[in-house]
Amino acid sequence: MSEIRSGIEEALDTLPKEYKEVLAADHEQLEAAEAAGKSSESSERHENHPASETGKDSDDHESTAATAPIDPTQKLVALTFDDGPSMYTEEILELLTSNDSRATFFMVGYNIEKHPERVKLVLDAGCEVANHTSGHKDLSDISRSAIESEVYDNERLLNEAGAEGRLLLRPPYGLTNDTVKEVVKRPMINWSVDSRDWKTKDAASTVAEVKKNVRDGRVVLMHDIYKSTVEAVKELIPWLKSEGYRLVTVSELYEARGEELKDGHVYRYTYSAEEYEKDITERKKS
DSSP states (O other): OHHHHHHHHHOOOOOOTHHHHHHHHHHHHHHHHHHHTOOHHHHHHHHHSOHHHHHHHHHHTTTSGGGSOOOTTSEEEEEEEEEEOOTTHHHHHHHHHHTTOOOEEEEOHHHHTTOTHHHHHHHHTTOEEEEOOSSOOOGGGSOHHHHHIIIIIHHHHHHHTTOOSOOOBOOGGGOOOHHHHHHOOSOEEOOSEEOOHHHHOOHHHHHHHHHHHOOTTEEEEEETTOHHHHHHHHHHHHHHHHTTEEEOOHHHHHHHTTOOOOTTOEEOBOOOHHHHHHHHHHHHHO
């Protein structure tokens, strides 16, 4: 298990350089769409399901399978959504709660400032709120003081919006270096399955990519800033459940498999149920 543990703690995945250009364009388009109110479905949804009602819906799921004790011998997967919150975040939350599932949302400061109320919606749905920095800057390419500002200023912003305590961090683009690992006194979560929703912006392609690569104990990268991702999630959640997966938050995933997340370390997957059970059996023998 020592070799597996080493891989879990230090494995690093990154997004290609083209993502930086893609993100800039996507951010501008999302801002324009939100400002103009171009999403008729989003408008209808807010009229029919105001924030207070959404919170009530989430409360209704308190007694469902989503809050039942997690069986570490069951197949587990953590869906993660970056770069929000956005006009699509609530749709994804509704899909998760209606399917007794949870996920982790890595939020960026410039979107939190515009819609801090969406932080509470995520929490009310039983999902996990995590940190994706203030301005989505490459932490490996800025000064120590700038790293601290990007990480801790955004954590304070999330704390003020209701996400209490020390939060997991996803470094933008998955990029870190020795300085980042030294400065950031938080566990850093990358991914082991890139849905490539950011590149294709096509629901069918996103679904196919996840189906092809998902495994027990994996962390899936998606983005709650695309309508196409919402459409993909509509198909993916029921499919994952039919394949025997339970959808959990990142923190739940690692806790269930007995992994302690350490400050300054980078993670992207954890033990499978088979590896976990083998380790437990070996410990009992010894």
